[in-house]
Amino acid sequence: MTDPTDPERHPAEAQTARGKDADKDTAGEAASDATAGTPRTRAPRPRRIPKARAEPAREAFASATYQPDAEAANVPFGARAQQWFDARGWQPFDFQRHVWQEIAAGASGLLHATTGAGKTWAVWFGALAVFGDHAPRAFADPLTVLWITPMRALAADTARALQSSARELAVPWTVGLRTGDTSSAERARQSRRLPSALVTTPESLSLMLTRSDARDELKHVRLVVVDEWHELLGNKRGTQAQLAIARLARWRRDLQVWGLSATLGNLDFAADVLLAPVHTPRVSVRGMQPKTLVIDTLIPDTIERFPWGGHLGTRQVGPVAAGIDEARTSLVFTNTRSQAEIWYRALLERRPDWAGLLALHHGSLAQEVREWVEDGLKSGKLKAVVCTSSLDLGVDFLPVERVFQIGSPKGVARLMQRAGRSGHAPGRASRITIVPTHALELVEAAAARRAVEARRIEGRDTPRKPFDVLVQHLVTVAIGGGFDAADLFDEVRTTFAYRDLTQQEFDWALAFVERGGTSLRAYPDFHRVARDADGVYRVEREDLIRRHRNNVGTIVANATLHVAWLTGGRIGSMEESFISRLKPGDVFTFGGRVLELVRVREMTAYVRRASSSRGAMPQWAGSKMPLSSELADATLAMLAQADSGVYVEPEMIAVRPLLELQASWSALPEAGRLVVEVLRSREGHHFFCYPFAGRIAHIGLASLFGWRAARDRPGTFSISANDYGFELLSSQPFDWAALIGEGLFSSTRLAGDIMDSLNASELAMRRFREIARVAGLVYQAHPGQPKSARQLQASSGLFYEVLRKHDSSNLLLTQADTEVMLQELELSRIQRALDTMNASRLALMQPKKPTPFAFPLIVGRIREKVSTEKLADRIERMLAELDKATR
Incomplete structure (x- = not known):
């Protein structure tokens, strides 16, 4: 088994990719594209035929061997389905039957069931039974079902399964796939006639809304299924999906929407967000037991x-x-x-x-x-x-x-x-x-x-009024047939994300896409929409239409370069920031291979195999995952048991010597007790604090405390943070006990102090770069003209400075500041951490040596300053000293 992209066909180097961990669907595809009801919750008990190796409903369609005979299409769908189940020796779960009944009754809903339980077939069988159970015809039904997935590979897998099941059950439907991977030939076929069911992504659905005949093509959609809703709920892609669903629901009031989710803590909230625009009755269905x-x-x-x-x-x-x-x-x-x-x-x-x-x-x-x-x-x-x-x-x-x-x-x-x-x-x-x-x-x-x-699963929040997504949507709808401003305002407000949108805010967004707002009115390229004689807003310029279509979406990845063999064949893509640090002849590891950089030309890094067995390891942005609040609380509970001498789990027994040493030299953090350690070393004066609030919140807390401590006297701090706590290192001593007593942990004027303690303008400018791309101020790419990261940063930085100076009330600037506080600095989590710290019993300890909890913070700080070899040597010396102190 060899790698088909490797010209040397080396069997040891086989690997793959999904394109992006979070998908981007616009490039390539765009170039070819010229509440009623009260939620009800039911939890039916799952039921199966007692058979040792009965095949699961989730997998059956992909591997089914049953084929209906020529007369099968004349048999009622229910009987066909039962025959299909009987051929496999199993029957559907109760929750699947429940969903079929609700779809038949015209309801929308959220289905929550464990991974592999058969959520797909619960909704798909309902769709086939209600909308596709017809005698064979010369042509299949028009586009009736839209199936939205968050990733292209998942879309392809789903499309194959849906198509095979429709064929085996003699339903005269075609199933299509529309993502950034879809070939131009297939897109051309879909332009002539859309399939009965289409599996797509939020970006590709938005692109479909830019078609001039979008309403005619999509008005037949009866059911929208949003797969893996928990993956979309918490980001702007979910907002993009909400706006698209609102558009479809306005065109068809009996539109049904079903969300599928597996691991989610706040189900009622997730259902409210997804189903806000629909007019049909709403239900919640709980699947089989975990x-x-x-x-x-x-x-x-x-x-x-x-x-x-x-x-x-x-x-x-x-x-x-x-x-x-x-x-x-x-x-x-x-x-x-x-x-x-x-x-x-x-x-x-x-x-x-x-x-x-x-x-x-x-x-x-x-x-x-x-x-x-x-x-x-x-x-x-x-x-x-x-x-x-x-x-x-x-x-x-x-x-x-x-x-x-x-x-x-x-x-x-x-x-x-x-x-x-x-x-x-x-x-x-x-x-x-x-x-x-x-x-x-x-x-x-x-x-x-x-x-x-205990099923303590994290819930997810959702963006509120992201103006960059709204601005993009206005242009999308203006291209796709145009809009009446009053009607679109009402439509947008049906979504959960924009339910609190004011008329003034909508008017600002409309003025921004029509005239470029206050500061860009002199530039024709930002006069994207225009109102015609009938009062309809449209986009008239073809170059602006092409540019918008090529940049639809809310995924804003760092600029990347293609990585390709010098002899031909693409390996993947790498962030420009990493490649820019290399020179020809440098060796790095990528895709499991050790490669030598030959040259960089036209956004492509050309490489060949390196003779060395080791190379620099690439680093990607956004790779840090903070500890969730639920897991942090559970960890503190385990530490509290350890402090009581209870060691039951094998992991806790294994780590017992470490925890007992921590308790001996200092104290163990636990719920209701905040551990703070103060000590002096050859490096200086250390302040360690363990709130267990996650790495991002700890960076904010460390900066806040350092700023407050040095507010009345000069002081410089080095900061280190991990998921358990943070360190402040200074050359001069501080009376931390007095500072805590004077309000170091106070949440008064919290937002202002955090912004003062950090380089707030730089953080906001960095966030604005992403907002500017989504809003269409800066384009990631023109057809055939990709931009480098440096060009994008320069362009967005210029806009940021201009808007700050001449249009300070611009809502995109306000959004940048808000996103910095809520997402980059996790202000709400910092607030909760301070509340917990103030309510906790303070254990202010003064160990003579760094404790087991402090040591990784020290290493994390040193790692930023020394090479790997020097780091290993230094850690070895530090460990020898600490080991000696334990004897």
């Missing part, structure tokens, strides 16, 4: 009492390889793409006989081999795949028997989602093994299992 999750931990043989981030690293590769050997097929999840690259190489070096059986999958690798690996997983030809969140979602890989999670999952929902990739069928247990990379992650692992057992 499936069996087996969560264990790969405990290392030795555990240092002074851990540091990543110190276990690939030392666990041997046991992981042994675990992979025991299973038919495994997935090895990592939290970052860099970590995936490291583990892929480590496993292959450990087991070179797995060449061609081990694959790598993350969002920067080339699209061309994506289907090769996913097909290999489906067929069971691959032994294991090392992957990131690119395989989190519901693509069905039935052969996968075991999942490994490298490092803490950082969230309960993420752990459950990844565990569900194994045993992906009703009645089968899912097994996930956590492989700690840090000794304290043993505590997190035990806490995560407890949280899963």
Whole structure:
């Protein structure tokens, strides 16, 4: 089994990608495209035929052998379906029948069920029964079902399954696929006649709304299904989907909308957000009871009492390889793409006989081999795949028997989602093994299992009034047939995201796309829409139409360069910031290969194989996952048990010496007790604090406390933060006890103090770059004219300065400031942390040496300043000193 994109066909180097971990669908496709009802909750009990190896409904369509005879189409759909089920020796779950009944009754809803339980078939069978149960005709029904998924690979998998089931049940429907991967020939066919059901993404649906005949083409849609709704709920892609659904619901008042979700804590809220625009009755359906999750931990043989981030690293590769050997097929999840690259190489070096059986999958690798690996997983030809969140979602890989999670999952929902990739069928247990990379992650692992057992799953919030998405939508609708301002205002306000939108705010957005607002009115390129004699707003200029279509979407990734073989063939894409630091001849690792950079030309880095066995490891932006509040609370609960001398879980028994040393030298953090450590070393004066609020919030807290401490006297601090706490290091001493007594933890004037303590203007400018792209001020690409990151930054920076100076009330600037506070700095979590700290009992400790909890913070700070070799030497010396102090 070899890599089809590799000109040298090296079997040891087979891997794949999904294009982007979060999909981007506009480039390529755009170029070819010239509340009534009260929610009701029911939780039907699942029912199965008692058969040892009955096939699950989720998988049956993809592997079915039953074919109806020529007369099957004349049999009522219900009888056809029952015959189809009987041929497999199983019957549908009660929750699936419930959904079919609700769809037949004209209702919309949110279906929540565990991964692999059969959510897809619950909704799809309902659609076939109600909308597709007709005698064969010369032509299939017009576009009736829109199926929205968050990722292209999931879309392709879903489309195949839906098409095969329709064919096997003699439903005269065609199923199409419309994403950024769709060929120009297929898009041309769809332009002539859309299929009966279309599987697509939010970006591609928005592109369909830019067609001049959008209303005629989409007015027949009866049902919209939003798959993996929990993945869209918390971001602007979900807002984009809300606006599109509102448009469809205005064209057809009996439109039904169904959301599918697996791991979500706030279900009622999720249903309210999705179903806000619909006019049909609304219901909530709970699927089968949570499936069996087996969560264990790969405990290392030795555990240092002074851990540091990543110190276990690939030392666990041997046991992981042994675990992979025991299973038919495994997935090895990592939290970052860099970590995936490291583990892929480590496993292959450990087991070179797995060449061609081990694959790598993350969002920067080339699209061309994506289907090769996913097909290999489906067929069971691959032994294991090392992957990131690119395989989190519901693509069905039935052969996968075991999942490994490298490092803490950082969230309960993420752990459950990844565990569900194994045993992906009703009645089968899912097994996930956590492989700690840090000794304290043993505590997190035990806490995560407890949280899963208690079903303490994280909820998700949703963006409120993102004006950049609104601005983009106005232009989209203006291209797609035009709009009346009053009608569109009413339509937009039916969405949850914009339900509080004022007339003044809408008028501002309209003026912004019509005249460029206050400061850009002199530039014709920002006069994007114009009102005609009938009062309808449209886009008349073809160049602006093409430019908008080529940039539709809300995914704003860092600028990337293609990585290609010098001899031809694309490997993937790499962030420009990393490639720009390399010079010709430098060696780096990517896609599991060691490559030598030859040259960079026209946004492409040309490479060849390097003779070296090691190269620089790429670093991607946005790779830090903060510890969720739910998992943090569970971790503190485990520490409280340890403080009481209770060590039951194997992970806690293994880490007991470390925790007992922490308690001996200082104290263990727990709910209701805030541990603060103050000590002096040769480096200076240290202040350690352990709120367990997550890394991002800790950076904000550290900056806030440092600023407040130095407000009345000069002082400079070095900051280090992780998910457990933070360190402030200064050359001069501070009376921290007095500062705490004087209001160091106060939440008074919190937002202003945080903004003063950080480089607020730089943070806002960086956030504005993304907002400017979504709003259409800065275009990521013109057809055939890609922009570099430097060009995008310069353009957005210029707009930011101009607007700040001449249009300070611009709502896009306000949005940038708001997003910085809520997303970049997690203001709400900082507020909750301060409230908890003020309500907790303070344990102000003065240890003589850095404690086990303090040590990783010190290492994290040092790591930023020294090379890997020097870091290892320095840590070894520090550990020797600390070990000596424990004797």
